[in-house]
Amino acid sequence: MVTKFTFVSGGVMSGIGKGVTTASLGKILQVRGFKVTAVKIDPYLNVDAGTMNPIAHGEVFVTEDGGEIDMDIGTYERFLDINIPKDHNMTTGQVYLSVIDQERRGDFLGKCVQIIPHITDEIKRRMGEIAARNNVDVALVEIGGTVGDIESLPFLEAARQMRLEQGHENVIYAHVTLVPVVDVVGEQKTKPTQHSVQELRRIGIQPDIIVARSKKPLLTDPKRKIALFCNVEERAVFTSPDLKTVYETPLVLDQQGLGDYLTERLKLQKRKPDWSSWEKTVNSFVSPEHEVKIAICGKYAELADSYVSVNEALRHAAASCNSRLSIDWIETETFEDKEANLQTLLRFDGVLVPGGFGARGTEGKIAAINYARLKDLPFLGICLGFQLAIVAFARSIGLEAANSTEIDSDSPNPVIDLMPEQREVGYKGATMRLGAHEIIISQGTIAEKLYRARRVYERHRHRYELNPKYADQLTKAGMVFSAKSGDARRMEILELHDKYFHFATQFHGEFKSRPSKPSPPYYGFIKACLDRKQGKTKPEFWK
Ligand code: GLN
16 A cells, blocks of 8 residues: 655644644544554654653653653544554654664765765655555654754655655645734734745745634635745635634534545545544534533643643543533642642542652642542542552551652652662663553452453553552552552552542553543543532442
């Protein structure tokens, strides 16, 4: 099978939804029965996103095969409902590392090693490998950054060469730009789009498709102007307007004829799309009957972009419970200053403590978990949230100095400790316990009710774990460890059966949550919040 490539570049500025556009193009092809995959190019020098600060760069997404990668891959997985392997996130760091390695081995003996052709050849080789391995009709490749950046030039150059080598119908380019409205008259301004397309053409790429992000659909005049000045057909200019949910984007683009244009341009068979199941999913997000209010406890600075998958998983769970989700970020450091501040949590239907690293703010998180337990507010803990739930519980049963050694290395009750295999680890890149691992669930537990299975695979990213020395003592005091790792060494889920819903996981269920298939722990949490609000004595799934 010949895999065709659709490159997606971005103009004007970052953060205009290139990832969602790329995922939407994939969806549009998928509902026509074509097989697709998606690739993200990140032009920075880091080998992967694992060592980058999520506060500055956004969430680090974890793949099934243990990649710590760009969060756009998460968007692709959620839209396309496929697992994307880590080598689908290509960075300048990876490409240069392997070219320099080849040079040292002597593979280029006698030659001067240069960006063109050696770096561009390596980029094309990697594209070829992805095509060969995936056996798909179309690979969508998003080029990170904005056209005009120095860093992305070699990738754009490789994309340009690929069209020349593989043909006009096998490689196409879509360009995503912004059409702002600045004056009171509300005129849609096309100049920034014209400039960014000029920049692209200077590199030798003439876009085939333009997707303009703008608040409202493009009017006829600006659309014509874009077509004329950017040298694209008018029917190839599309708008991606603001919508109630991003999941509506592929539908809105296809209504404008994007699917037909795409298949025509790629010389794929013309097929009727089947949107029925996706439409159902979108509707569940658009008109919910109930409402659920969740407090996410963390540091203000972390905020939404560092927890995109947590947000999405909560949204998926809320939509499948026919409810609208409202999230408030609660600064836990304020709980450290004044205990009375904890009362703000009572305004919410449930409390979530997400993953995290380092000591700052942890005492406040522990206080929040403790408060949720005492007030019997539904609680979900993820990774660090799981570890701190153990610390909070241990302190309540007499281990007053209990802590994680990540926070206090001298704690006399180190209930959470570094995993033994981590002790020798010096390198920080890709050395945590990462990716999907087998999990065995015990019978008769909430976990079993939620997963409706005894063996599952969930994704991980951590260095610390429950110190096995304390497992018995905690169990005797009422903490139920309802799931363990495949080798039975590691505790993966905890639950308290005398509480309405007090549940935490060492893994990150959010990375596998999909719009119509919510992650079971997140579903359980939202359902418990709603059931409690509706006065049910127990969550419905726990009967
Ligand atoms: N810092 C903790 C660990 O390394 C938790 C990690 C996380 O929440 N992802 O184990």
